[in-house]
Amino acid sequence: MERKVVVVVTVSVAAVACGMAAVAVGWRVRKRREWKKAVRVVREVEEECETSVERLRQVVDAMAVEMHAGLASEGGSKLKMLLTHVHNLPNGSERGTYYALDLEDTYFRVLRVHLDGQQSPILEHEVEQQAIPQHLLTSTSKDLFDFIASSLKEFVEKEEDSELSVARIKELGFTFSFPVKQISVCSGILIAWTKGFSIVDMVGKDVPACLQEALVQKGLGLRVAALVNDTVGTLALGHYHDADTVAAIVIGTSTNACYLERTDAIIKCQGLLTTSRSMVVNMEWGNFWSSHLPRTSYDIDLNAESPNPNDQGFEKMISGMYLGDIVRRIILKMSLESDIFGDISSKFSMPFILSTPMIAAMHEDDSPNLREVARILKDILEIPVVPLKVRKLMVKVCEIVTRRAARLAAAGIVGILKKIGRDGSGGITGGRRSDMKMRRTVVAIEGDLYSNYTLFREYLHEALHEILGEDIAKHVILKVTEDGSGIGTALLAASHSSK
Numbered sequence: 001m002e003r004k005v006v007v008v009v010t011v012s013v014a015a016v017a018c019g020m021a022a023v024a025v026g027w028r029v030r031k032r033r034e035w036k037k038a039v040r041v042v043r044e045v046e047e048e049c050e051t052s053v054e055r056l057r058q059v060v061d062a063m064a065v066e067m068h069a070g071l072a073s074e075g076g077s078k079l080k081m082l083l084t085h086v087h088n089l090p091n092g093s094e095r096g097t098y099y100a101l102d103l104e105d106t107y108f109r110v111l112r113v114h115l116d117g118q119q120s121p122i123l124e125h126e127v128e129q130q131a132i133p134q135h136l137l138t139s140t141s142k143d144l145f146d147f148i149a150s151s152l153k154e155f156v157e158k159e160e161d162s163e164l165s166v167a168r169i170k171e172l173g174f175t176f177s178f179p180v181k182q183i184s185v186c187s188g189i190l191i192a193w194t195k196g197f198s199i200v201d202m203v204g205k206d207v208p209a210c211l212q213e214a215l216v217q218k219g220l221g222l223r224v225a226a227l228v229n230d231t232v233g234t235l236a237l238g239h240y241h242d243a244d245t246v247a248a249i250v251i252g253t254s255t256n257a258c259y260l261e262r263t264d265a266i267i268k269c270q271g272l273l274t275t276s277r278s279m280v281v282n283m284e285w286g287n288f289w290s291s292h293l294p295r296t297s298y299d300i301d302l303n304a305e306s307p308n309p310n311d312q313g314f315e316k317m318i319s320g321m322y323l324g325d326i327v328r329r330i331i332l333k334m335s336l337e338s339d340i341f342g343d344i345s346s347k348f349s350m351p352f353i354l355s356t357p358m359i360a361a362m363h364e365d366d367s368p369n370l371r372e373v374a375r376i377l378k379d380i381l382e383i384p385v386v387p388l389k390v391r392k393l394m395v396k397v398c399e400i401v402t403r404r405a406a407r408l409a410a411a412g413i414v415g416i417l418k419k420i421g422r423d424g425s426g427g428i429t430g431g432r433r434s435d436m437k438m439r440r441t442v443v444a445i446e447g448d449l450y451s452n453y454t455l456f457r458e459y460l461h462e463a464l465h466e467i468l469g470e471d472i473a474k475h476v477i478l479k480v481t482e483d484g485s486g487i488g489t490a491l492l493a494a495s496h497s498s499k
């Protein structure tokens, strides 16, 4: 009898143990299945974002062809290829004191630059950047420029001791980094706003004229000598320090490029007479588009939900404003397809909750247990506990998105070099020629994405070398300039001074 009880108890314990083991196995199987689903999402996006050197070369060609088309006729390409009427870049001989006003998306800066003709601009003073009250971003051009002119007046009066009198007129370069159709170096009509601005009455108006009117009303003896895109300011500063600088790229929150073109290649504006036989062209490359760009469903959704669908397609794949949100969209998909993050956080659905600096911080987290990744997931996305292997997967997602962006930016740069015959090939029609003598070619570059995100910069350089090959790439130098949109613009005011 006693033995029977023992047997029954033993059997029951074994059954419970077996049951528990089965549950554990079942749990592990389910977890593995969920993990595989998340990995599949990442694998798919990795394949879709593929940027082999062959594909990059197709993007290079497409960029060069579109540049051609944009120069051939107005509206001939999504690349606007805007004339800047800047044909003399500063060379170091400029002298005097000049002002620069740099209108950014939510603030502006004023600078006063003293030039001694010795190739070293001395920045005498820089006003603390002034925030633009939110309501002015959508009000009227008069309100905006009155506000700017008042702040300028305060700055100038502080700097000059006494009020600038009309008799002592000083010159000012105005950095206005939006698409503008320039009629001369100091006048231009706003085509459309980008970034956060939406001052409707301003579109179609002469931008420097609006500023000049506000300056006159405030009794300021400042003349707008040059209207300058930030890329053009970057090129000016780059060229001032290094005469081999032929192009400039801005790659930060948004992106754009400009370069020095032969006037006879600007077919849409025949008969342009310039002493240098060249002119800086503002490409507005953020709007570049080609079927060769590796586009994913995440890009398609991001574009459809943006305030400017079908515009700025290249910018939406490569600039700092969007990389974080592409990553967020991928994580959202992972969380919908699997339970690797536990319960779905409502934060996953919040557009732009992940910024590009956060992506950089996760991507470059070199702590053994990815502390920074865990922190961002917890603090920003409100997922308190994430296993290490999931954190590693997050790093992978950041890598895929950033790598694609950097490599496409590199292809864009080579596209410009190809258009001007500095890529070691015979230009847009010719094949690669090994006997071609390659000239030293400098591209000035600015923007947080390039300067502050080390891995982005490394991927970009790596791709540039892959596309060009080592022999050609060694002649191409990417040089970071500092404050082209401030100092570079003051330099352009000097080189286009009426004095």
Ligand code: BGC
Residues within 6 Å of the ligand: 176, 177, 178, 179, 194, 195, 229, 230, 231, 250, 254, 255, 256, 257, 284, 286
């Ligand atoms: C503007 C360009 C500008 C670029 C970088 C883009 O959104 O359209 O004119 O150069 O941003 O600031």
